[in-house]
Amino acid sequence: MLHTVLVFAPLVGAIVAGLFGRAIGDRGAQIVTCGLMVLSALLATVGLFANVGEPARTVPLLEWIYVGSFQADWALRVDPLSSVMMFVVSFCSCWIHIYSVGYMAHDKSIPRFMAYLSLFTFFMLMLVTSDNLLQLFFGWEGVGLASYLLIGFWYTRPSACAAAIKAFIVNRVGDFGFVLGIAGVFLVFDTIQYDTIFRGAAGMANSTIVLFGTSWDTLDVLAFLLFIGAMGKSAQLGLHTWLPDAMEGPTPVSALIHAATMVTAGVFLVARMSPLFEYAPDALAFVTFIGASTALFAATIGLTQFDIKRVIAYSTCSQLGYMFFACGVGAYAAGIFHLYTHAFFKALLFLGAGSVIHAMSDEQDMRRMGGIWRLVPVTYAMMWIGTLALIGFPGFAGFFSKDAVLEAAWASHNAFAHYAFWLGVTAAVLTAFYSGRLIWMTFHGEPRADHETMHHVHESPPVMTIPLGVLAVGAIFAGWLGLGMLDAEGQFWAGSIFTGPDNHVMHDMHEVPFWVKAAPFVAMALGLGLSYVFYILAPDLPARVASAFRPLHSLFYNKWYFDELYDLVFVRGAKALGVAFWRGGDQGVIDRFGPDGVALSTLAAARRAVRIQTGYVYHYAFAMLIGVAALVTWYLVFVRG
Amino acid sequence: MGFDLTPVLPELFLLVAGLVLLVVGVLTREGEAARVVATLSVLALVIGSIIIAASDKSPQLALGGHYVADGFSAFLKILLFVGAALAILLAQGFLHDRRIARFEYSLLVLFSTLGMSMMVSANSFLALYMGLELSALPLYVLAAFDRDNLRSTEAGLKYFVLGALASGMLLYGCSLVYGFAGTLSFDVLADAFGAATAERPPALLPLGAVVGLVFIIAGLAFKLAAVPFHMWTPDVYEGSPTPVTAFLATASKVAAAGLAVRVLMHPFGEWTAQWQQVVVLISIASMLLGAFAAIGQANIKRLMAYSGIGHIGYALVGVAAGSERGVYAVLVYLAIYLVMTLGTFGCILLMRRQGQYVEQISDLAGLSRQRPMAAAALGVFMFSQAGIPPLAGFFGKLLVFLAAVEAGLTWLAVLGVLSSCVAAFYYLRIVKVMYFDEAAEPFDTAVHPAVTGITAITALATLFFIVWPGPLLRAAGAAAAALVR
């Protein structure tokens, strides 16, 4: 009951605000959606405490689809993993709803915005509480839809529409793998219910299936396909291009969807399917490789960007890489732990950035900021807290989780474990550097904005700063509070995260050498110090470095030319192919002989069919008699022969 | 053998209600009679549904074995009663606007529904025929209900004359079967035919009985409006008052389909191989004609006639499967068809210009701008009828085709898919006209709340069927299991 209300309260809010927004007005929509989200967040908090260490149970809702052996019901799976996710989602969403009241105060379509936010929250909750892969897919696509709607919320801006479409299409690529994965799971296990899959996974280990004439390890193939889906949703290397562009949406959207919750769905998927992944070593190696590469790759881009939201977006991408390689090396708990702390400090950073943008009259370029820290002291403090948590300053949330992830990478025996460790440490340096750069450029130095803007700089109203404060508390203490998740015996998770019999990484990660434990701290100090040198002590240094390493800098600055490459290969290639087929194949051959011809003959057939209908009753009677004679004849000739 | 009337309770209740309402209608003041009787009729149908829902679902014979109440009949009866109640509700505003609001409308619908209910509960050819006639006679009158309208009277007369011919065929078939077996009871026939199949190879089964069956199928195909016994449909659908068309297209077809399934699966259940080809033929012809002939239509009611012919073709695909899965698929298909069709007619009844009901497809132009919700609802029904996922209509087709494939009729399923592609053309054309063509005149804004309500509810049911299909599927499954023992 508690969980049903928790999950469906946002849906109710979305329906009320979406359909009756005009009737209840802006204020009404805000009250309804925020009120229901607060309810949901409270219940999620209660649920978290109630479910930690408890075995999984299922709350059935409705019967859904029964086709042959294919069965899927609407049900909520409640276990520690889903409870942690529900808590993260509801809690962040609740405060972001409240923040939006202030941030979107001047917008023209407030009910629509609130309805979309609530709808997103509902889909996300459905995703994390799903009890079978189809329901997971329902939530998966639902959040995709909500993300599309919210990125394109200001649909009159062409860039917003383009970004929304890009996000949708890039996600389709991932979903293609995901759907194949679901189909494959059904093919192999004859069910899509988690329980049954998990029970059967061990038995399927080392079995093979034949694809394209070669035999493959069954579980490796399935895990690989599912991971393709996760890559799309979580913006991993190759399918990451949509995430920075998604920053076209309103900032609360970036905070909720593209930092705290939706993009972590891929990590959740890997953790949820851990019983499958544990028996798929090759897929895990692939996960580790992709995760570690993304962590470094996104951080390098983050170094050079000037849009404040894009910097944070690349940072998100990079942090997601950390979570993935944590899962890849077998430390799913560390991955989820990082997901949980990351949600707080990244939402905080985004909302803080939103507050800055709000203060700077919608300016997002850091080159036109600076010197405002005295003017917006609360936002400034909050941004510092978020940054310290992100770069893993001792005592802050990120410190615990990032250390855990890196230690696990060192301790693991995965083929790419050490690759992940070293890339992770390097990325930590870069993280600290670009985070410091963000703070220095935004708040310190000479004011680079025009006089008009500087004159208007003001602290945000309490409805925006209070959510910042709450999330800041989370960014400081979430690490302490969540340490239980790293428990080596896995009592916290009570089996909801599975680790194979040979997987001792959660043990081993506590027994790594001292220098491994110290490495993240050193990396952080190095990065932060360097950024101080670059942007405060010697402000002309960045330009000099950039020109000294021109090729490298332009590579980073242009995001490794991924967009250009994709444009060249896929977009233009597909378009050229399409035009070729359209002109040559479709118009030339198919249309001439196919649709046009078929359509003509269809019309002719239709006309003939209509002409039978003379309107004379005796013609009709005659037709019936002919019909019965024909049927009897048919029977006598063909059936009795 | 006792004379237990408990299984017949729903019919008895409807009968008594109908007779009482007849008196009520005569004694009430003229201006109010139509409304009062309509309200009470709907109430009676609702109570009837509740009685059925609460009744014992195990097979029970009554009235000398001519009547059987089982899960199968219960499922169909609830569909029929709901369809009839909605047809009465849909009609009130229309009849009032056309100045033909008379209480007999509701009564005739009620008696016809009673006949249909007897049809699906028939356990002998005698009961089958009597139920069929009781259901048909009020329909003839209803078709001509707008008696000062030439088209309406013509529709009634055509329906009557051709209906009589079809009844003749049915009776001829029944007499052949009786001549062979010496009984009209389905149960005894099932035993006799089962024994005949057991001792002889199919090629040597009695010719007379099987030819009789062909005649019976022809008679039922007339009620179903399946090709080549469909000729009456476009004219009658177009001429009849629109709510009557809705009733003809839904309840009447559902009852006939239920009856056909019972006749084929119960007494002739052992003879699947004998009738399968005939049903397949009718099914293919219906699917193709429904798809092709509808393209040329300008009147939306005629279009619905062909669309209905096509739908029956798809439903017959499930019948042709001749298995429990097939029956299950047919039942689901019928239920979804009933909802979609009633909703579509609700939309048609929403279209008025200057107090006149318009029914040309070109009249739909501009509906999306002036009445966005009505256009959206009609759009949902059209997409659903075209079988586009995730709407309800898709699942009906899916189940039917799956059943056909399981029964080894893959090519029939393929043919069905192809013809539904052709059919999608004219459904989508309506959407195109609604959304992309410029309107000539504005639509009336005043609407009848009952019509709006029914349209909205059926549209939501069609749209969100995928979210909670469980109850319908389970009920249909139980009903199918009850028939195919």
Place this chain on the structure above:
Amino acid sequence: MIAGLAFYLFAGILIASAVMVVTSRNPVHGVLFLILAFFNAAALFLIAGAEFLAMILVIVYVGAVAVLFLFVVMMLDIDFARLREGFRRNAPLGLVIGGILLIELLLVAAAWRFAPEAAALRLQPVQPDGVTNTEALGRVLYTDYVYAFQIAGLILLVAMIGAIVLTLRDRPTAKRQDVAAQIARSGSVVTRRVPIGAGLAETGIARPPLPEAPKPKQVEHQGGGHH
């Protein structure tokens, strides 16, 4: 032997007159042939021992239905010659279809077989214990076939309702008795003392007072329009 001969005689006349019904030029002749067909059918029933059905056929079909047909045919001026044109145009195809059906039904009849238990299942028209066949029919009609019998009654009721729906019209000019209005009319019921033994010549005929004639409408002239 004689029964067999009689059967073929009546059956032959029946078929011949049925053909005549369809083909005769004069519609009145057609109906008369129909009556002949009914009589022969009744005779066939008699041979089969179903004297009750034979009588019913004569009374209902000949006595009522056929006579009604005759009335309709004679009262309505239907141009049968024109109807016949369509018949003639379609006759060849009709003959082909009819011929095919006939051949097929002959095939069926040639290969006819009864189910082994058919004879036992069939209801016997002639009861062994000397019960008349009217009584035998009555026995099953109200027991085994009460369901069908009741539905038949219901169908007739519906037919009646249908006939009323389709034909009954409220003509505004038609005078009808309205009891309620009569009673409610003011002064319609009065008690009067009537002198005993006085004839109508003395008392006169008492008439209720007529309602006042409606006053002519006052036309307003303030507008000062044209007159």
